[in-house]
Amino acid sequence: MRHIISVLMENEPGALSxxxxxxxxxNFNIESLTVAPTEDATLSRLTVTTIGNDRVVEQITKQLNKLIDVVKVVDLSEGEHVEREVMMIKLKASGQMRAEIKRTCDIFRGQIIDVTATTYTVQLVGASDKLDAFISALGSASIMEVVRSGVCGIARGEKVLSL
Amino acid sequence: MVVRALRDEGVKYIYGYPGGSLLHVYDALFQQEDVQHVLVRHEQAATHMADAYARATGKAGVALVTSGPGATNAVTGIATAFTDSIPMVVITGQVMSHLIGEDAFQETDMLGISRPVVKHNFSVQRPEDIPAIVRKAFHIAESGRPGPVVIDVPKDMTTPTERYPYEYPKQVKMRSYTPITRGHSGQIKKATDLLLTAKRPVIYTGGGVILGGASDELTELSRMLNFPVTNTLMGLGGFPGTDRQFIGMLGMHGSYEANMAMHHADLILAVGARFDDRVTNATDKFCPTAKIIHIDIDPASISKTVQADIPIVGPAKVVLEEMIQLVKGSKKQPDTAAIQSWWQQIDEWRQRHGGRFRTDDSDLMKPQQVIEMLSKVTNGDAFVTSDVGQHQMFAAQYYKFNKPNRWINSGGLGTMGFGFPAAMGVKMNFPDADVACVTGEGSIQMNIQELSTCKQYDLPVKILCLNNQSLGMVRQWQDMNYESRHSQSYMKSLPDFVKLVEAYGHVGMKVEKYSDLEGAMREAFALKDRLVFMDIAVDPFEHVYPMQVPRGAMRDMWLSKTERT
Structure with a gap:
C-alpha cells in the first residue's frame, strides 16, 4: 500500500542525507520526496511517499524517529488528509494539436504557463493520480519534458504536525 | 577546546593516531596531563580499544584519528560498535573548512562515510560550538540505545592562536532526542500477568541487559519465577553461567537444551535482545507455540523480525524492577507444578546432549578443552575478549561467565581483529584483572601490529591463539555445504608466533599436548607483568556444534558430524 509520511526535522546540514x-x-522504497523549510526557519518538513505493507511502514516510521535530527514523524495516510503535487509538462503544440491540448488542459484545470509557436508548457496541480490521468489523456500529443514536484500532504481538520 | 572539553567530560584515556589535520589537537594534548593519549599502531585498534573500554565499564570510549585514511581506517571499529550498540565518541580530523569539497590532501567525507554506522555525527562549523557538541556527543552515545558518535573537526576549528568563549554545558536538552526512561505500566502489568500463567516459559536475554546494567534485576526475577534463562552471544554474563537455571546460549551455535526449550516454549520473555537471524533461524518457523513479551529500549527493535505479543519499550533495568515488584505484590503465583515438569523436560534435553564434544577422534587437543581450562584457571572471573570464528563460539559455549561486562566480542558485525585491541583496552582500565584474548591464527594477524603498543604501555594481556592452521569457521561451512572444497581457508605460511612475539619483547609459548596445557596456562597467568602469547595447536578438523540447520526451526540442529535432531 502507498503511504505518505511527513517528517518534521531540524534544518541542519546533513539532515536530508x-x-x-x-x-x-x-532497503525501503521511495516513490517521491519533497523537502523545504517551514515557517520556523529551524525546522524543515519532508514528505516521502513509499510503498510497503504495514510492517515495513511501521519500521520506516520507527527508524525515522530514531534519527537524531528528526523531531516528529506522522503517516498521513493513516487518517483523512489532502495531498497535492505540481507538474510542469512541455508539449509539442502545432497545428490542430494546439486546440486539442488546450481543451484537455481545461478539463483538468491546468494552466498554460509558457507558449511558443510550436510548444506549450502546462502546469497542473493535484493528487498524483490526477497528474497521471492527465498524461494518459494527452493521447497522441508529443511530450517533450515532464517535471513533477513530488507529493506534499497535510492532515484534514484540526490535526497538525508541529512541535 | 577539544582537549579541554574531553577533560571536562572526565575522560582519562583516549586512543588514537596523529596526523596533519589533528596537529593542533595533539599539541594541546602534549601540554596537559589530565587526558592521556594512547598511541596505537593502526586506527582500527584505537576504535576497538575505546569500544572495549565501553563494553567493560558502560561509559563511552574515545578515539582520535586524523582525516582521510585515519578516518577510513576507523570505520570498521565504528561499525563494530554500532552493530553491538556500544557507546563511543570518535573525533576525526578534517581538512581546513575552505578546502572541504576540493579533494584536498587527506580529505574524505567522513560524515557521509560514517553516516550508516553511527548513532549520530557532527561537523564542527564554529570553534565556539565545540564544548556543546562534545557534551551532546557523549549524551547521545551513552543514553537510550547506545551507539557511536563521530565528531568531524576541520583543522581551522582548532587553531591555537585564536581565542573563543568556552563554557562546558552541564546538561543537554534536545527537542529531537528524548530517550525513554521507563516502560508503559499497563503493558508491564499485562506482561507480568502472562508470566504468572506460563507453563513452559523461557527468558531470553541479550546485550541490552549488559548495557543497561540490569543483570541483578534479571537474576532476581528469574530466581523468583524459577524460569530457565538463555543468553544471546551478546548477553552472556547477564545471568550467572554456572547457575542451574542457565541453559546456555541460544541460536545458531546455541546449546541443544536452549534451542529445544525455545522451540517448545509457550512464553518467551525477551529482554534487550533483537531476534536477529543468528538467533531465530527461519522466522516463519520460530517458536510456533510461544507468546512473546519483548522488552527493549529501541522501539525499532520490537516486531522488526518477529512479531511481539506484548511490546514494552523501556530500559531493561527499570522495567524488570517494576516486574519484580508486581510479582512480589501479586496474589497469583507461578504454576509450580507446570514449571517443575518443564524443568524435567529441560534436564532430559540437557542430559541428552548438554555440551558434549568428542576427544577420542583425534590425538590433537580440542579447542573446547582449551576454553574449559581457561575457565578453570581463571575461575570464570577473567575478562575474555575474542575475535571471530570457531574460537569465538567455543569461548562463548565453554567459558562460564558469572558476571556481566566480562565477555567482550564483536557479536553483530563479526569483526576479525577485534579481540586483541579489545583486550588491551580492558587491561589499560583494569590493570589488576586477568584479561585473556581468545583468538585464532587468522584473526590475530589482522591487528598483530599492536604487540608494539602493548610494549610501549606495558599491557600484559594473555593471548590464547587456538591454532588450527585454517580459517576454521569458513572451513566448517565448506565441509558442510561445499563438499569440503577448502577454498582459501587454509593458511600455508604461518609465522613462528613465538619468535614473532619475542621480537616485540614479549613472552611466547607453544603448547602442543593437552597434558602441558594447564601448567603452561597457569605459568602464563602467573607472569603478571608480561604479555604472554600462547600458540596452542588444536585439532584442525573440529567443528562447532550444535549448529542449526539453515532455514530450519530453532530445534533443527546438527549435534555432531553425524547426528541431527
Whole structure:
C-alpha cells in the first residue's frame, strides 16, 4: 500500500542525507520526496511517499524517529488528509494539436504557463493520480519534458504536525 | 577546546593516531596531563580499544584519528560498535573548512562515510560550538540505545592562536532526542500477568541487559519465577553461567537444551535482545507455540523480525524492577507444578546432549578443552575478549561467565581483529584483572601490529591463539555445504608466533599436548607483568556444534558430524 509520511526535522546540514540514506540502507522504497523549510526557519518538513505493507511502514516510521535530527514523524495516510503535487509538462503544440491540448488542459484545470509557436508548457496541480490521468489523456500529443514536484500532504481538520 | 572539553567530560584515556589535520589537537594534548593519549599502531585498534573500554565499564570510549585514511581506517571499529550498540565518541580530523569539497590532501567525507554506522555525527562549523557538541556527543552515545558518535573537526576549528568563549554545558536538552526512561505500566502489568500463567516459559536475554546494567534485576526475577534463562552471544554474563537455571546460549551455535526449550516454549520473555537471524533461524518457523513479551529500549527493535505479543519499550533495568515488584505484590503465583515438569523436560534435553564434544577422534587437543581450562584457571572471573570464528563460539559455549561486562566480542558485525585491541583496552582500565584474548591464527594477524603498543604501555594481556592452521569457521561451512572444497581457508605460511612475539619483547609459548596445557596456562597467568602469547595447536578438523540447520526451526540442529535432531 502507498503511504505518505511527513517528517518534521531540524534544518541542519546533513539532515536530508540521513533520511535518504536510511531509506537506501534499509532497503525501503521511495516513490517521491519533497523537502523545504517551514515557517520556523529551524525546522524543515519532508514528505516521502513509499510503498510497503504495514510492517515495513511501521519500521520506516520507527527508524525515522530514531534519527537524531528528526523531531516528529506522522503517516498521513493513516487518517483523512489532502495531498497535492505540481507538474510542469512541455508539449509539442502545432497545428490542430494546439486546440486539442488546450481543451484537455481545461478539463483538468491546468494552466498554460509558457507558449511558443510550436510548444506549450502546462502546469497542473493535484493528487498524483490526477497528474497521471492527465498524461494518459494527452493521447497522441508529443511530450517533450515532464517535471513533477513530488507529493506534499497535510492532515484534514484540526490535526497538525508541529512541535 | 577539544582537549579541554574531553577533560571536562572526565575522560582519562583516549586512543588514537596523529596526523596533519589533528596537529593542533595533539599539541594541546602534549601540554596537559589530565587526558592521556594512547598511541596505537593502526586506527582500527584505537576504535576497538575505546569500544572495549565501553563494553567493560558502560561509559563511552574515545578515539582520535586524523582525516582521510585515519578516518577510513576507523570505520570498521565504528561499525563494530554500532552493530553491538556500544557507546563511543570518535573525533576525526578534517581538512581546513575552505578546502572541504576540493579533494584536498587527506580529505574524505567522513560524515557521509560514517553516516550508516553511527548513532549520530557532527561537523564542527564554529570553534565556539565545540564544548556543546562534545557534551551532546557523549549524551547521545551513552543514553537510550547506545551507539557511536563521530565528531568531524576541520583543522581551522582548532587553531591555537585564536581565542573563543568556552563554557562546558552541564546538561543537554534536545527537542529531537528524548530517550525513554521507563516502560508503559499497563503493558508491564499485562506482561507480568502472562508470566504468572506460563507453563513452559523461557527468558531470553541479550546485550541490552549488559548495557543497561540490569543483570541483578534479571537474576532476581528469574530466581523468583524459577524460569530457565538463555543468553544471546551478546548477553552472556547477564545471568550467572554456572547457575542451574542457565541453559546456555541460544541460536545458531546455541546449546541443544536452549534451542529445544525455545522451540517448545509457550512464553518467551525477551529482554534487550533483537531476534536477529543468528538467533531465530527461519522466522516463519520460530517458536510456533510461544507468546512473546519483548522488552527493549529501541522501539525499532520490537516486531522488526518477529512479531511481539506484548511490546514494552523501556530500559531493561527499570522495567524488570517494576516486574519484580508486581510479582512480589501479586496474589497469583507461578504454576509450580507446570514449571517443575518443564524443568524435567529441560534436564532430559540437557542430559541428552548438554555440551558434549568428542576427544577420542583425534590425538590433537580440542579447542573446547582449551576454553574449559581457561575457565578453570581463571575461575570464570577473567575478562575474555575474542575475535571471530570457531574460537569465538567455543569461548562463548565453554567459558562460564558469572558476571556481566566480562565477555567482550564483536557479536553483530563479526569483526576479525577485534579481540586483541579489545583486550588491551580492558587491561589499560583494569590493570589488576586477568584479561585473556581468545583468538585464532587468522584473526590475530589482522591487528598483530599492536604487540608494539602493548610494549610501549606495558599491557600484559594473555593471548590464547587456538591454532588450527585454517580459517576454521569458513572451513566448517565448506565441509558442510561445499563438499569440503577448502577454498582459501587454509593458511600455508604461518609465522613462528613465538619468535614473532619475542621480537616485540614479549613472552611466547607453544603448547602442543593437552597434558602441558594447564601448567603452561597457569605459568602464563602467573607472569603478571608480561604479555604472554600462547600458540596452542588444536585439532584442525573440529567443528562447532550444535549448529542449526539453515532455514530450519530453532530445534533443527546438527549435534555432531553425524547426528541431527
Amino acid at each position: 540521513r533520511v535518504v540514506g536510511l531509506f537506501s540502507q534499509r
